[in-house]
Amino acid sequence: MPNSTHSVGVVSAQRAQFDTPLSFRSGAVLPCYELVYETYGALNSDKSNAILVCHALSGHHHVAGYYADDTSNVGWWDTMIGPGKPIDTNKFFVIGLNNLGGCHGSTGPSSTNPETGKPYGASFPVVTVEDWVESQARLADLLGIKQFAAVMGGSLGGMQALQWSLSYPERVRHVLAIATAPRLTAQNIAFNDVARNAILTDPDFHGGNFYEHGVVPTRGLRLARMLGHITYLSDDAMADKFGRELLSGKLSYGYGIEFEIESYLRYQGDKFAAYFDANTYLLMTKALDYFDPAREYNDDLDKAFAVARANFLVLSFTTDWRFSPERSRAIVHALLHNRLNVSYGEITSTHGHDSFLMQHTHYHEVMRAYLNNVSREFAA
Amino acid sequence: MPNSTHSVGVVSAQRAQFDTPLSFRSGAVLPCYELVYETYGALNSDKSNAILVCHALSGHHHVAGYYADDTSNVGWWDTMIGPGKPIDTNKFFVIGLNNLGGCHGSTGPSSTNPETGKPYGASFPVVTVEDWVESQARLADLLGIKQFAAVMGGSLGGMQALQWSLSYPERVRHVLAIATAPRLTAQNIAFNDVARNAILTDPDFHGGNFYEHGVVPTRGLRLARMLGHITYLSDDAMADKFGRELLSGKLSYGYGIEFEIESYLRYQGDKFAAYFDANTYLLMTKALDYFDPAREYNDDLDKAFAVARANFLVLSFTTDWRFSPERSRAIVHALLHNRLNVSYGEITSTHGHDSFLMQHTHYHEVMRAYLNNVSREFAA
Numbered sequence: 167m168p169n170s171t172h173s174v175g176v177v178s179a180q181r182a183q184f185d186t187p188l189s190f191r192s193g194a195v196l197p198c199y200e201l202v203y204e205t206y207g208a209l210n211s212d213k214s215n216a217i218l219v220c221h222a223l224s225g226h227h228h229v230a231g232y233y234a235d236d237t238s239n240v241g242w243w244d245t246m247i248g249p250g251k252p253i254d255t256n257k258f259f260v261i262g263l264n265n266l267g268g269c270h271g272s273t274g275p276s277s278t279n280p281e282t283g284k285p286y287g288a289s290f291p292v293v294t295v296e297d298w299v300e301s302q303a304r305l306a307d308l309l310g311i312k313q314f315a316a317v318m319g320g321s322l323g324g325m326q327a328l329q330w331s332l333s334y335p336e337r338v339r340h341v342l343a344i345a346t347a348p349r350l351t352a353q354n355i356a357f358n359d360v361a362r363n364a365i366l367t368d369p370d371f372h373g374g375n376f377y378e379h380g381v382v383p384t385r386g387l388r389l390a391r392m393l394g395h396i397t398y399l400s401d402d403a404m405a406d407k408f409g410r411e412l413l414s415g416k417l418s419y420g421y422g423i424e425f426e427i428e429s430y431l432r433y434q435g436d437k438f439a440a441y442f443d444a445n446t447y448l449l450m451t452k453a454l455d456y457f458d459p460a461r462e463y464n465d466d467l468d469k470a471f472a473v474a475r476a477n478f479l480v481l482s483f484t485t486d487w488r489f490s491p492e493r494s495r496a497i498v499h500a501l502l503h504n505r506l507n508v509s510y511g512e513i514t515s516t517h518g519h520d521s522f523l524m525q526h527t528h529y530h531e532v533m534r535a536y537l538n539n540v541s542r543e544f545a546a
Numbered sequence: 547m548p549n550s551t552h553s554v555g556v557v558s559a560q561r562a563q564f565d566t567p568l569s570f571r572s573g574a575v576l577p578c579y580e581l582v583y584e585t586y587g588a589l590n591s592d593k594s595n596a597i598l599v600c601h602a603l604s605g606h607h608h609v610a611g612y613y614a615d616d617t618s619n620v621g622w623w624d625t626m627i628g629p630g631k632p633i634d635t636n637k638f639f640v641i642g643l644n645n646l647g648g649c650h651g652s653t654g655p656s657s658t659n660p661e662t663g664k665p666y667g668a669s670f671p672v673v674t675v676e677d678w679v680e681s682q683a684r685l686a687d688l689l690g691i692k693q694f695a696a697v698m699g700g701s702l703g704g705m706q707a708l709q710w711s712l713s714y715p716e717r718v719r720h721v722l723a724i725a726t727a728p729r730l731t732a733q734n735i736a737f738n739d740v741a742r743n744a745i746l747t748d749p750d751f752h753g754g755n756f757y758e759h760g761v762v763p764t765r766g767l768r769l770a771r772m773l774g775h776i777t778y779l780s781d782d783a784m785a786d787k788f789g790r791e792l793l794s795g796k797l798s799y800g801y802g803i804e805f806e807i808e809s810y811l812r813y814q815g816d817k818f819a820a821y822f823d824a825n826t827y828l829l830m831t832k833a834l835d836y837f838d839p840a841r842e843y844n845d846d847l848d849k850a851f852a853v854a855r856a857n858f859l860v861l862s863f864t865t866d867w868r869f870s871p872e873r874s875r876a877i878v879h880a881l882l883h884n885r886l887n888v889s890y891g892e893i894t895s896t897h898g899h900d901s902f903l904m905q906h907t908h909y910h911e912v913m914r915a916y917l918n919n920v921s922r923e924f925a926a
Contacts, residue, residue, distance in 0.1 A: 192799035404732035419572035
């Protein structure tokens with residue numbers, strides 16, 4: 167249980183049901199859907215202190231606090247959010263949700279399709295970052311939030327935050343885009359493609375309809391996660407943490423787990439495969455691949471951001487080779503070319519892409535300072 | 547067919563049978579084995595002009611020239627080796643072999659074990675770089691070569707070249723270690739581990755004895771190769787070659803091949819899975835993981851190279867993130883600390899790790915200049 171003086175404490179998930187059909191970028195239509203979300207802090211009287219936290223590939227709505235019946239289940243960004251923390255719940259009303267297509271309670275491929283009585287499986291539409299923002303805007307409507315004080319996220323979450331400034335320029339005052347990119351590189355897509363292929367070619371995947379076969383494509387999910395982990399960590403962090411240490415202290419001359427890094431990766435892979443939905447993994451990686459606001463503007467990112475009105479904090483981490491600082495600077499340049507207010511920080515960190523989830527003093531101080539200024543814009 | 551004035555022309559593979567048992571580092575013993583090899587150029591009267599070319603993970607003995615009955619099957623380093631080329635066959639006698647454990651003709655997991663009449667499969671020993679050098683030394687004995695003018699290779703081949711200077715300091719005058727490392731990093735091992743797991747968990751692998759089941763672990767091999775390819779290319783080279791181009795020009799909102807990079811990777815994966823042996827892949831990656839001459843010297847690479855007597859050319863490529871220039875410089879420092887003759891070149895190239903296989907002017911000029919000096923040490 168976290169130190170209760172700095173934790174939002176016991177939280178519980180809420181559900182929102184939407185019965186207005188949602189049209190996706192793909193052309194698909196979802197007649198109805200549910201979103202699961204959590205909130206921390208109190209919404210002020212004019213509903214001007216709300217922050218939306220968007221999650222990354224494997225994230226969810228449980229962002230801070232813990233559950234009464236499971237106190238060790240602490241939210242994934244609990245170090246950042248709470249009373250007196252950088253995202254101060256004494257000042258802000260914070261919302262975390264599980265994205266549409268997810269596997270933590272919101273409607274997704276593993277949910278029952280009311281039209282068939284069976285899981286959606288392969289029939290669940292490919293969801294884009296734009297679609298998510300649309301679904302998040304409906305949640306904001308439901309909560310009576312006309313404009314967010316801030317929308318933020320790291321990695322894929324950062325892409326959603328950026329998209330908010332494009333889809334709903336008037337509904338977000340500040341965008342905090344952390345460890346993200348204006349679009350994936352060919353190498354980024356390539357890693358995603360290998361992960362997807364591991365799942366797609368797992369004989370237990372059954373074309374996405376594995377639920378009715380009573381199996382799970384564990385092998386594929388495991389490989390996808392192992393590979394993901396390599397790209398989340400920096401080369402140096404891996405060297406520091408694992409080096410070439412051998413589990414048993416000597417070479418085994420076999421193909422079992424031998425080096426400590428192998429033990430770590432397989433453990434992470436097994437853990438992930440035990441709870442994450444394979445179709446959600448496919449869908450999340452595709453959303454990453456597709457995000458590319460410049461596409462409609464002949465690859466001109468400046469033009470893509472011409473509609474934006476928000477103020478921006480863009481943060482990158484020096485050892486993040488998945489979404490390198492160079493990618494963040496591309497966002498910053500496009501924003502500056504549109505004469506928008508931009509703060510940019512390049513945080514020295516050894517932890518690679520994962521840095522955005524870590525409790526890192528400089529990073530947290532920058533977040534705290536920025537959000538402290540944001541909090542001055544509205545009455546307590 | 548290559549330009550015949552610069553090609554070694556028609557070549558044919560030769561076989562050498564060894565009936566003296568070979569003891570491996572693992573403790574395993576192979577009672578007898580065959581090596582398949584090719585030679586280019588002529589051995590001079592005192593047998594002092596021989597060059598051994600060691601291959602990398604997926605390489606083999608067909609290094610230069612082409613086959614009479616298959617003229618389009620050109621050796622993998624044909625741009626480097628031939629009359630008038632950097633490795634000039636008018637001066638040198640060049641040997642390429644398929645390593646023990648390989649799948650191109652030398653005894654390996656897919657060969658028939660004479661004791662059982664069945665393929666070795668999972669029973670084939672894990673082979674180390676030291677074991678390979680031992681088997682290569684026996685081939686040199688057979689050919690009457692007491693000392694090589696040079697032993698060379700790129701990547702895993704470079705590790706073998708380095709090991710020659712440690713196992714047989716008096717039998718090699720020059721070591722050319724290209725795009726290699728004194729040992730793998732945790733990240734390198736991690737990538738290998740994901741590739742191995744893709745193979746090991748493929749239901750068609752059958753614990754390595756898939757031959758008798760009449761199947762091949764195609765899915766695993768495919769994933770392993772796709773992943774490998776990402777690490778062979780630089781981020782920039784991928785961006786230049788594929789970018790975010792879509793095969794059909796528009797998004798498909800499905801999980802089929804969509805981006806050009808996906809098409810490339812899957813093609814490479816399918817091609818590889820159609821001919822490469824899964825057990826050989828496991829064995830080659832394990833040899834990479836195990837190579838670590840400093841291990842026996844308390845991680846002191848200087849001490850490991852204290853026995854070396856050769857002269858060295860160490861080359862790295864600026865965009866090689868698999869075996870970065872930093873790794874080559876570590877080799878250079880250890881050699882210099884032992885007062886050995888070392889030339890080091892850091893070649894500016896956009897092609898990542900694959901650069902060592904490419905026809906790159908500066909790289910080829912450096913190789914040519916170095917080997918021209920080597921050729922002055924012996925009578926024509």
